[in-house]
Amino acid sequence: MHHASEILFTLFVVFVAAQLGGEIAQRLKLPGVVGEIAAGCAIGPSLLGWITPEQIAVGTPLDVLAEIGVVLLLFSVGLETRLEDLKKVGKAAFLVGVLGVLVPFGMGSLWAHGSGFSWDKSLFVAAAFVATSAGITARVLQELGVLQRTESKVILGAAVIDDILAMLLLGVVVSLQSGGGFDPLHLLLVLAGAIGFIAVIGLGGARVMRWNSGWLDKPRNAHSPLVIVLALCLGLAYVSTLFGLAAIIGAFLAGMIASETRQQHTLEKQTQPLLALLTPFFFVVTGSKIDLQQLASADALLALAAVTAIAIVSKLIGGFLGALSLGRRGATIVGFGMVPRGEVGVVIASLGLAAGVFSDRVYAIIVAMSLLTAMVTPPVLAWLLRRAGPAEASAPRG
């Protein structure tokens, strides 16, 4: 009768650990998300073992809750983002996205080849250096209440472009690795599909909502607009995976579309409890994937330090150069904002492990790098943003 017992215990532990970690981090003047990730690492398989590796495998309830959590997070970030504002920073965001992919990919493949990988394997390793995880940065920006800053908009716009390019790059290296050869026509079609999806949904959806969202104004009950946009969020998150993009891109677009409606403010308020319940699962699960055992040697730690340094510096350079039009301070903020790799690096590392490209140790190092960048960035970003002060913030919307 009570099969629910075990999973309820896990849910309780994950949720409470996230709150405690977040609280401790905030008392240490760190962003709460750092504490949540650290809490995940603490209760995860490598330390306390309250979460087992089986519980966070792909498709498990915790994994799905984490996915829903990050989808809702990016949805809520989209809710605070207007298409108009993104358009204004379009050029900078594009440059940041492109350079933020090319520089880490270049430096990553040089490092990998220098460490003894063949060129085709090096490109695979380098792919794990590429994709920024928008979730971590978005959460920091939201925690600090600076989503309306120009730098935030550049970061969010760049994250979309970054995801498109990372997806293409992954397609290339996987096809090179599988020996299937390189099919430029196929890649071009994939690229066109992804860009087409984003353009049609982003531009078209926002336009439709701006001109014709009156039907949302007289809801049958106070929650039907929320329910409609949540359905849109899940639907677009799904569809964006069909175009090879991350689910969070679709969720972000859904939020951006919903931000054009007159219910935008109500929706923001109603989304907050959803984030409070569900995003902790994402960050705790992310943290619990750090395998400390594999890193318990001087060699491994050295390699990890090198990989992490390359990952941070390369992304920082790419982002900084791309955002130079915002001035040095703004460009530094954008550069750091692009640094977290988070779960995307973890997923690429898993692919590499499954394809036999990586050893267990390289896998652990790349996973640890992805998560270290996710843990290092928030405090730095928070510090930079606090130092930059409110002066550069664009005017908040009504």
Place this chain on the structure above:
Amino acid sequence: MHHASEILFTLFVVFVAAQLGGEIAQRLKLPGVVGEIAAGCAIGPSLLGWITPEQIAVGTPLDVLAEIGVVLLLFSVGLETRLEDLKKVGKAAFLVGVLGVLVPFGMGSLWAHGSGFSWDKSLFVAAAFVATSAGITARVLQELGVLQRTESKVILGAAVIDDILAMLLLGVVVSLQSGGGFDPLHLLLVLAGAIGFIAVIGLGGARVMRWNSGWLDKPRNAHSPLVIVLALCLGLAYVSTLFGLAAIIGAFLAGMIASETRQQHTLEKQTQPLLALLTPFFFVVTGSKIDLQQLASADALLALAAVTAIAIVSKLIGGFLGALSLGRRGATIVGFGMVPRGEVGVVIASLGLAAGVFSDRVYAIIVAMSLLTAMVTPPVLAWLLRRAGPAEASAPRG
């Protein structure tokens, strides 16, 4: 990179089906929950097959989301329930709980024995007639906004007692069936544990909150009270399973404790979006468990009709007799409010199937009965409550 695709599609389909079903039901002047259950049946394995049996098995993401959904639902019902109000109806609730278990158990075992089951197996079958699923009725009462009525409080109080007795009864029949013999001392301990848990948490928790919840008044951020009570909800849901009770009992107690704080009104508002996102999963998953194929014969349908009639009539008699102090109309409302068996009957049927007591067909019939009672009740209850009018409602709280 996009493992999330399949599950996102399922989440989208379930969520949208629930909304469409709910909308259609409301246009037909039926409670929305009927439409959500019907939608689950439609997209489930026996009709469209958009949800497979594997996807709703115990411990799958959909099953866990459904569990979280019903836990949050009972939490929110608890938030609208004050201990004081429950105490006022204590005697009636106790009688309804006891008679609502004894009458169905008696009639169920007579029917089962008459249909050819041995006595020990008949008691097992009868156990599936017993447990009321508070989730369905709670949702109807909430949809109609009548949680403050005396009848609603009697139903909720009786549901707690019902769950204790059903748990004990299940313990007895399972031990009889497994040949382990009957251990009255053990059962007494189990009973004492369950009652002790509810008394300590319900009475003690409410008292602590009433006298000393000032620490919740100056939260670090607007969502910390919500986060604290959500942790309490998950924690008590878990602990109540340790005492052999349903998770929703703990969640209900957590809500009742939280209703004693000054944040009660804010918490109610913040819980609404959580319900909007998560309860549809519970009702759709419940509906998707109906296996229409097993019932596709005149014999099976006749048996189903008989079983369902006994289940409804016996519970109605028990509840009606127990609540006679509310007058005939009130007693009828309470009686019907106790009718839904929902997922509890499904779980008992699964136990019976696993223990070899039931054939596939008996299993399908009992599952269908559980869900039929869940589908039949809401419209009847809504009709009775609308006819009774607002006159008997107790004064709403500030």
